[in-house]
Amino acid sequence: MHLYHDPDVPGRLDIDRGFYERIARATGRRRRVHEHIVPIRSGYAWPVKAGCVVRIVTVEGPQVCDLNLWNVYNPRERFWAARTRQLQGAHVTTFDRLWSCLPYLRPMVTITNDTLPTTPTANGGRCHDLLG
Template identity: 65%
Template sequence: MAHVPAAYQATQGSPLDIDRDFYRRIADDSAGRTLVERLRVPIRDARAWRVPAGHVFRICTTDGPQVGDLNLWSLANPRERMWASRTRQLQRAHVTTFDRLWSSLPYIRPLATIVADTLDWYGVDADGGRLHDLLGTRCDPYVNRLLTGEDFDFHCHSNLTRAVLPHGLDERDVHDVLNVFQCTGLNADDEYFMKACPARPGDYLEFFAEIDLLCALSCCPGGDLSLQLWGATDEQLLATCHPLDVEVYALDPALLEGWRSPAPSAYSGGHGLRLDGPDWTARHPSIRRK
């Protein structure tokens, strides 16, 4: 197949043209880090946590293969949240080291940058499967009801909903996810497929927080996805589930010298509107309200 250039190109000096040496130094300086928080995400459940800008958080498959569904928000303003589809366009459909997770409009800035991926060896398998996907989204009880006619409460959407309630968010704030450790692709009929997670105990995906973040992670009730979600019994699926661990690290301040959090988009927010008088934003409060 001929290589077709990407629609979105990294021009010199743009936020897509990142300083790889800077992020390599962050990944390599494990001795200079300080562990500030460690938490476990139980099977079929979710947890939420905060990460200050300039810190690193790591998601680990400590006990065995397990898929996790990740959401990110700006801690200061949860209306700014991870935008999976735009990240898919700006980066790729399956992300790895040096890819960034981008925020929603009107902010459109990097929330986090991946600095380490112990599964980058996997590449592309014989079926076109790749890891850490933005193609699909979280499983949810509404689709489950649609396909099976039955209610089941412990989908990733439900798990994430429970996890963010103590932080003042609700179901409406849960959004399309990064499927961490998940192997997916598109088949010959352009249909989405999922394969068994290849992660081993000790594998991890590591992120540098570009701004202050609220994060939430669900342990998918499908476990390592080695079984079909709609076909296997619940007991069979349960046997494929493992917890996930999250670690948050403060970095050596010397590593961050010269770095600063990215600002939101500088677009003026006019959207081509031509209104008389100086108070048009007051009469249209939905425009450019960050």
């Protein structure tokens, strides 16, 4: 029984950073297949194939984005914010994963790039709160 993190024995939270860094850098090889601007106080859902890159951008000043995820082939498997917060922390960033609910408990998304500031503002505000 190991009661410590052994770097030679990868666990569920270990990630191949080199792989995801290559994905983040390969911007010239990407082809946009869909674009949508979500109007204020509304929502939008679209399917994303495994292996695709999704970019979420704020286009008009300070904005809030609620993101929910479901497995398109099994809607019982969905994003679990509370478990993600326990596994990754409340402020997710590059290389963190968004995890699905039990009994699946697997990564649904891996963040490959994060352009939002992660340090608190002068008045204590922050981005990326995972509220369950």
